[in-house]
Amino acid sequence: MNTLIRSELLTTDSQWLDSISALFTTNMRKRELPKRVDVLHPDSTPQSAFILLKGYAGRYRLLSDGRRLITMILVPGDIISLGSIANYQVKRTVTTLAPCRIGELSCDTPPDNTSWPGLTTALIRHMQRDEAIAEERMLSLGRRNAVESLAHLFCELRERLATVGLVTDDSFELTISQEDLADSLGVTPVHVNRSLRALRKTGLITLAGGNLIIHDRQALELLAHFDSAYLQFEPERSTEGSSAIVRNY
Amino acid sequence: MNTLIRSELLTTDSQWLDSISALFTTNMRKRELPKRVDVLHPDSTPQSAFILLKGYAGRYRLLSDGRRLITMILVPGDIISLGSIANYQVKRTVTTLAPCRIGELSCDTPPDNTSWPGLTTALIRHMQRDEAIAEERMLSLGRRNAVESLAHLFCELRERLATVGLVTDDSFELTISQEDLADSLGVTPVHVNRSLRALRKTGLITLAGGNLIIHDRQALELLAHFDSAYLQFEPERSTEGSSAIVRNY
DNA sequence: CGCACAGTTGACGCACATCAACCTGGGTGG
């Protein structure tokens, strides 16, 4: 099971997948989903865990008048839902932003947190990472303009996709519609289109046929005020001054 | 110690404070800080835990050109930093938004997560709550206009302050400057001022002398698209269909 | 062929930014 996931994703975040994979005794079932399908409803309580294997998905929130914000874009390797493994999440809706392949991991015997201390560790790291990404998104929504936000999103996706081996020469598949990009950045589809045009005119990127090429990553990151530090798990803190719980986590 | 904190805060979130308080053998040291002072720097690694006892504080992020966004407003009872208890946080900067009293809890013997399973539970609940608040803030930054965002912030603060007994008759002390409100909502101070005027003109609120009065809470919440559900810890999920870990968390 | 959908572009309007002036109240020092 573990090798199955890792070969599929070429992931480098072995610790997380190790923790999860070890919990399952049955094989992972794969499902193909078209674009624009809700994977997870806030009122459903699925037993299985779901992992995104291919494509793009997104968690989103709606205002009562229909305004939508995609609070988090999911890339291959990301957890869609942990199901009964750890039903800790606030209720959220997840939809596909592109044709997706998702893996369903049915859990025979739900673990508890004492028998699987590694699970707690992984869970907290996972939440930390989401929090860091969410904070950067807040910065885009609140203080970056549309071009900067777009550039930042591209830098972030490149970084996240690179860790699962889906980037070659600063180029990767980007099949998210401009409408969904707009709901991620908190602007309108029309303005995304114009901001894209502006970005293209700088020569920093090419986006065509569902493929994004970053021609000058350093310049793009500068424009976006992008610092990849928030995506990397911090190096193990030195033991001096650390408490036992730090090492455990 | 526990009674000390609870009497100071009149908190109802007893579980969290119980978990924390039990860890300490020394007394809590109090410190008074003026407005606009950084409590926590991202490079510091304090041993002590800090809790906000009075006033307002805020976590913030800066862009390299000086643009600032307050990602989270802290109210009395909120954890500023857990220090060595659980040094799990992404590195953040925290500043006072008003004159504050903070409590310092020095931890003699750092716990580990196996000896204190309740700590892990509390930690995850704490992160969940922060995440839910952050998500609502994203919605404000991305999809609410300035008046709606302001109204939503007021509703949220009322709710959070009410749980620590600092609200009477939908009225509470609000000593955050318009400049800091602006950095919370992602707009300019001038525009906060005008949005405040617009809100006042609706008759829904009165804000004067550092005191906010909500005259028609229901109408304000409707205007803000506010739903308090995200702030309340979800009721214990029914046992049917739940796994062991759900009950543990 | 024609329909549906995503992308593109133009004209125009509005929410919010910018710049600048002025007001106000509390604190401070002479």
Added chain:
DNA sequence: CCACCCAGGTTGATGTGCGTCAACTGTGCG
């Protein structure tokens, strides 16, 4: 005790980023 100061609040004039509306294009698919 008054004069001053200064941070924060308030307001006006004007500029701009983004929204809105609408038309058109291209492209894949039944």
